[in-house]
Amino acid sequence: MDYKSSGVDIEAGYKSVELMKKYVKETVRPEMLGGLGGFSGAFSADAFKNMEHPTLVSGTDGVGTKLKIAFLMNKHDTVGIDCVAMCVNDIACAGGEPLFFLDYIACGKNYPEKIAEIVKGVADGCLQSEAALIGGETAEMPGFYPTDEYDLAGFAVGVVDQKDMITGADLRDGDVLIGLASSGVHSNGFSLVRKVFDMTPESLDTYYDELGGRLGDVLLAPTKIYVKALKSIKKAGVRIQGCSHITGGGFYENVPRMLRDGVYAEIEKNSYPVLPIFKLMQKKGDIDEHVMYNTYNMGIGMVLAVRPEDVDATMKAIRDAGEYSYQIGHIRAGEKGVKLI
Numbered sequence: 001m002d003y004k005s006s007g008v009d010i011e012a013g014y015k016s017v018e019l020m021k022k023y024v025k026e027t028v029r030p031e032m033l034g035g036l037g038g039f040s041g042a043f044s045a046d047a048f049k050n051m052e053h054p055t056l057v058s059g060t061d062g063v064g065t066k067l068k069i070a071f072l073m074n075k076h077d078t079v080g081i082d083c084v085a086m087c088v089n090d091i092a093c094a095g096g097e098p099l100f101f102l103d104y105i106a107c108g109k110n111y112p113e114k115i116a117e118i119v120k121g122v123a124d125g126c127l128q129s130e131a132a133l134i135g136g137e138t139a140e141m142p143g144f145y146p147t148d149e150y151d152l153a154g155f156a157v158g159v160v161d162q163k164d165m166i167t168g169a170d171l172r173d174g175d176v177l178i179g180l181a182s183s184g185v186h187s188n189g190f191s192l193v194r195k196v197f198d199m200t201p202e203s204l205d206t207y208y209d210e211l212g213g214r215l216g217d218v219l220l221a222p223t224k225i226y227v228k229a230l231k232s233i234k235k236a237g238v239r240i241q242g243c244s245h246i247t248g249g250g251f252y253e254n255v256p257r258m259l260r261d262g263v264y265a266e267i268e269k270n271s272y273p274v275l276p277i278f279k280l281m282q283k284k285g286d287i288d289e290h291v292m293y294n295t296y297n298m299g300i301g302m303v304l305a306v307r308p309e310d311v312d313a314t315m316k317a318i319r320d321a322g323e324y325s326y327q328i329g330h331i332r333a334g335e336k337g338v339k340l341i
Contacts, residue, residue: 062151089247168305208280
């Protein structure tokens with residue numbers, strides 16, 4: 001008897017590392033020390049040594065049950081982008097620049113080519129956010145996960161000068177809310193998605209005219225990464241007063257997280273186009289509108305608050321970064337919270 005006969009193939013692990021190396025190399029930053037395969041990842045402090053008060057910010061998250069769609073479609077090269085996005089977008093909300101990322105893949109059986117596909121997506125996400133992929137772990141766990149399934153999570157660290165942190169402390173009545181367009185459902189609410197639609201290869205392969213594509217492709221669209229857009233805004237000389245990443249809990253849970261006491265966010269629902277996937281879900285699942293806005297991003301993946309005089313410069317900077325944005329509301333004086341009108 002040996003380890004392989006118990007379900008863990010060490011040789012497959014070695015092959016996975018070899019296959020993923022070419023993707024990891026694409027994410028290297030000058031501050032990254034050492035190579036892939038060490039016991040830890042090293043990153044030089046040169047990236048922030050000239051800041052007045054360098055402050056580390058971090059984020060950790062996974063992809064959730066969106067992975068079930070990837071399993072059914074046998075498509076694994078984009079879920080890594082989702083994993084990175086969920087972490088680095090949270091860091092960007094604090095005004096931070098992502099520095100490096102580590103992933104964790106747990107699987108029932110290590111299929112090296114599949115693992116390499118997953119890591120390719122992680123590397124793509126790191127490239128989009130200009131973060132280095134400095135390490136990770138692939139854990140083969142037979143008997144714990146089905147042989148054809150896996151889980152994916154990650155951890156990112158970023159940095160911001162303390163004076164540049166986005167805290168919401170200076171929000172005031174009249175500040176303008178700008179919404180950055182999402183790519184779709186992103187990586188939240190898929191337990192409900194899987195109740196609305198039949199989770200079969202045939203269902204996911206169905207073409208919907210209103211979606212302009214196959215259901216599975218639309219659901220699997222990678223989460224938008226907004227790091228470059230926020231960097232562009234900062235480069236334009238605009239100070240963001242508040243920032244919210246619209247993830248699980250939708251508008252009602254996430255927007256208040258960017259507010260100080262004494263102000264609320266007033267958002268106009270008709271100020272931007274709700275994506276067709278959400279309209280289809282709401283109709284097909286007979287879902288109450290409040291539940292939709294309390295679960296999904298509804299087409300807005302990030303909300304920013306800026307001074308009225310900074311709106312034009314902000315929206316131009318977002319366009320320059322290749323993203324779309326809309327004026328979706330205002331900050332108002334009153335009890336902390338969010339109102340959708």
